[in-house]
Amino acid sequence: xxxxEKLFGxxxxxxxxxxxxxxxxxxxxxxxxxxxxxxxxxxxxIERAREAGSTALYCASSAExxxxxxxxxxxxxxxxxxxxxxxAATHALLKxxxxxxxLRTAGADLGWVTDPALASDATAASGVETAWERYALADxxxxxxxxxxxxxxxxxxxxxxxxxxxxxxLPTEHIALLPAGxxxxxxxxxxxxxxxxxxxxxxxxxxxxxxxxxTADIEKVxxxxxxxxxxxxxxxxxxxx
Amino acid sequence: MRNTxxxxxxIRLLIAERIHDPQLRGNIGRATRTSLVKRxxxxxxxxxxxxxxxxxxxxxxxxxxxxxxxxxxxxRNASEAGAVVHYAADAEEAVRLIADIAAPHGKRVAVKxxxxxxxxxxxxxALENAGFEAxxxxxxxxxxxxxxxxxxxITAPALHKSRGEIxxxxxxxxxxxxxxxxxxxxxxxxxxxxxxxxxADIGISGVNxxxxxxxxxxxVENEGNARLSTSLPKVHIAVMGFxxxxxxxxxxxxxxxxxxxxxxxxxxxCYTSILTGPRRRHERDGPEQLHIVILxxxxxxxxxxxxxxxxxxxxxxxxxxxxxxxYQKIGGHGYGSIYPGPIGSVLTPVYFGAERSAGLPxxxxxxxxxxEICPVGIDLHHLLLRWRERISRRQGxxxxxxxxxxxxxxxxxxWLFDVAGRLWRVFAxxxxxSRGGLxxxxxxxxxxxxDAPQRSFKQRWAxxxxxxxxx
Numbered sequence: 001x002x003x004x005e006k007l008f009g010x011x012x013x014x015x016x017x018x019x020x021x022x023x024x025x026x027x028x029x030x031x032x033x034x035x036x037x038x039x040x041x042x043x044x045x046i047e048r049a050r051e052a053g054s055t056a057l058y059c060a061s062s063a064e065x066x067x068x069x070x071x072x073x074x075x076x077x078x079x080x081x082x083x084x085x086x087x088a089a090t091h092a093l094l095k096x097x098x099x100x101x102x103l104r105t106a107g108a109d110l111g112w113v114t115d116p117a118l119a120s121d122a123t124a125a126s127g128v129e130t131a132w133e134r135y136a137l138a139d140x141x142x143x144x145x146x147x148x149x150x151x152x153x154x155x156x157x158x159x160x161x162x163x164x165x166x167x168x169x170l171p172t173e174h175i176a177l178l179p180a181g182x183x184x185x186x187x188x189x190x191x192x193x194x195x196x197x198x199x200x201x202x203x204x205x206x207x208x209x210x211x212x213x214x215t216a217d218i219e220k221v222x223x224x225x226x227x228x229x230x231x232x233x234x235x236x237x238x239x240x241x
Numbered sequence: 242m243r244n245t246x247x248x249x250x251x252i253r254l255l256i257a258e259r260i261h262d263p264q265l266r267g268n269i270g271r272a273t274r275t276s277l278v279k280r281x282x283x284x285x286x287x288x289x290x291x292x293x294x295x296x297x298x299x300x301x302x303x304x305x306x307x308x309x310x311x312x313x314x315x316x317r318n319a320s321e322a323g324a325v326v327h328y329a330a331d332a333e334e335a336v337r338l339i340a341d342i343a344a345p346h347g348k349r350v351a352v353k354x355x356x357x358x359x360x361x362x363x364x365x366x367a368l369e370n371a372g373f374e375a376x377x378x379x380x381x382x383x384x385x386x387x388x389x390x391x392x393x394x395i396t397a398p399a400l401h402k403s404r405g406e407i408x409x410x411x412x413x414x415x416x417x418x419x420x421x422x423x424x425x426x427x428x429x430x431x432x433x434x435x436x437x438x439x440x441a442d443i444g445i446s447g448v449n450x451x452x453x454x455x456x457x458x459x460x461v462e463n464e465g466n467a468r469l470s471t472s473l474p475k476v477h478i479a480v481m482g483f484x485x486x487x488x489x490x491x492x493x494x495x496x497x498x499x500x501x502x503x504x505x506x507x508x509x510x511c512y513t514s515i516l517t518g519p520r521r522r523h524e525r526d527g528p529e530q531l532h533i534v535i536l537x538x539x540x541x542x543x544x545x546x547x548x549x550x551x552x553x554x555x556x557x558x559x560x561x562x563x564x565x566x567x568y569q570k571i572g573g574h575g576y577g578s579i580y581p582g583p584i585g586s587v588l589t590p591v592y593f594g595a596e597r598s599a600g601l602p603x604x605x606x607x608x609x610x611x612x613e614i615c616p617v618g619i620d621l622h623h624l625l626l627r628w629r630e631r632i633s634r635r636q637g638x639x640x641x642x643x644x645x646x647x648x649x650x651x652x653x654x655x656w657l658f659d660v661a662g663r664l665w666r667v668f669a670x671x672x673x674x675s676r677g678g679l680x681x682x683x684x685x686x687x688x689x690x691x692d693a694p695q696r697s698f699k700q701r702w703a704x705x706x707x708x709x710x711x712x
Binding site: 036 | 286303306313334426427428465507542
C-alpha cells in the first residue's frame, strides 16, 4: 500500500454525509460577518493603503497618472544620476496613456513585458543583459491591477501574457494603476475573481499585494525593500473602467 | 537540539538557562509585547471578531470531517491545472521524494522559503546531506541558517538574536565590514540572495492554505522571497499537510483576514500568492513544473484522536506563543522543538513522540490565554491537560501515583477528610517558612505552598449560621 492509499484509507469517508450541505451553511454564516460588508469608496481604499505603507494617490485621469509616473522617474534619475529604467506590462491602458513619450521626455527608458529582450528564455549575447538582469536592474515596474480591496488597501494582480510575475517583483519600485470602479469592499467580494483567475483560462499566479516588501526579523525593526520592491505606489484612476 | 528528549527534568534545565539570560528575556519580551499591541489595533477593525473565530473554527472542523472528499477534490483540480500531487507517509519518504523530484539532470541548488512543515521533516539538513545546496531565503531563516541554529518562533525565527549578534554573524560568514544597522544588513542579504534566486534549479515552499475547489495553493509572506522562490526556478516543490485544506475562495477570504492580524498585526501580509499549477503556455515566466507533496507524518492518526484532533485546526499564526507567559520569558528555544509555545507543546509530542517530549505539556500554568487568543478557537490549555493525563498514566512516577491514590482515598470520605484537615491545621505551623508559606518537599523549590488557615471553611460556615462568626 503506497502513501496515498494509506492516507486516504486513514481519512476514510463519512457515510451519507455530503460536504456540500455543510459548506453552504458555513457560506451563509460567512456572508453575515462584518468584514464583507464595508464600503468600497476610493477614500477608504487610499487611507487603508497608506496605513499599510503604500503610496496611494487619486488621479482624475490617466493623463494625471502618467504625470505621476514621469515625476517618479525624474526623482530616480536625479537621485541616481543616470537614466531611470522602467518596465511596463503590455496593457492597453498603459499603451494608450502616452507613457512612452512622457517617460522619454522625463529622461527615462521604457521596456514592455512582451519585448523579445524580456522573454525569460532570451539568451545573453556578450555585452547584452539577460531578461532577468533587465528586470532586476529596472527602477520601476508598472502594472494594471485587476481589483482593489478597500478594507486593506491591497490590490489584486495576476500573471498573464502581457504581465509577467517579474515586473511587479524584481524592479526596485512597483507602480500599479487601479481603475476606481474595480475597488471592492473586501476579499469576500473578490472571491469570484480569484476563482476565475484560478480556472482554466486564468493565471498560474494571482497575487494580493498589500504593501511594499518588508521585514522585522532583526529585533522587530521595520525595514522595507527586502526581496521585493521597496515601494508600492497605487494610482487610483477615475475616468476609465 | 531537535534530538534532545524533552523530559520534565530537561525542560527545567532549558528553562533555567533562558530565565537567567536577561538579553534574551528582553528581546523576547519586547517582541511579543509589540506583536500583541499591533494585533489588538487591527482586530478592533471588527466588532464581531468572536463570531469570525467561531465560523473559522467550524470551517476547519467541517474540512476535517470531510478530509477525504476535500483532499480528493484538491488532488483532482490541482492535477487538472498541471501540478503533480505526491504523498509522503513520513519525513524520510518526503525527503526522498523531494530529492528524487529535484535530482534529475543534475538539479542541485534549491532556494527555500519559510515552511514549518519543512522544518518538521528537517528538510534543509536532509537535502544538504543528499548533496544539495539548500538556501534559506526568508531573512530570519537565512540568519539562523548562517548561525547553524533552529528557529525560535513560528513567524519570527531569529527573534532571539540581537542586531549586534547578527552583524557579527554577517561579518564573519559573508566577509563584510561589521554593521549592526538592520537596514544595511537587510540590503546585504537582499543582494546575496538575489543571485541565489537566479541560479537555483528548484524552489521549495510551504503552503498556508490549499483551496480544494481549484487545486490552488496559497502562500502568505512579507518579504517577497516566496514569490521569487516560486517564480524564478524551473521547478517548484510545495510541502503541506492535508490540514491546510479549505473548501473555497470565500473561506480563504475569512482566513486571510484573520491570519495577518493574529500573526503580525497586519490587515493582509504584503504578498499573498495564489498559485494554480505551473506557468501557463502564454505566460512570460513562472516554474515549468509544480509538485505538491502532501505529508502525513502522524496527521491522520491525530485526526482519529478525538481528544487531541483540534490541534489540526491551527493556522500557524503564532499568537498563542506571543501571549503565553511562559514563552514570553523563555522564548522558542526553551521548548527544545521547532514547534514552541502552547501549540508546540501539543504538536511536538504528536509529531516527535511523547516519550521524547514529555516535559512540554507541563511547562504551562494552564492560564488559558492561548485558547482565548487563538483565531480558530483551539482549546489549547485543555489539550495540554489531556496530554498531561496521558503522559502521567504512561510515565508517571510510582510515588506520585501512590500519593494521588492516597489523597483520592481520603477525599472521598468526608469524615476522614475532616480528620485529616484537623491534623493538618495542628501540624502545618511547624512547616512555616519565611515567605509566608509552608516548606513542602520539591514543591517549595519553585512555588509558595499556601499556609493552613486557623479554622476550616466548614467550621466558619457553621459559626456564621450560628451567628457567632463574623462574615
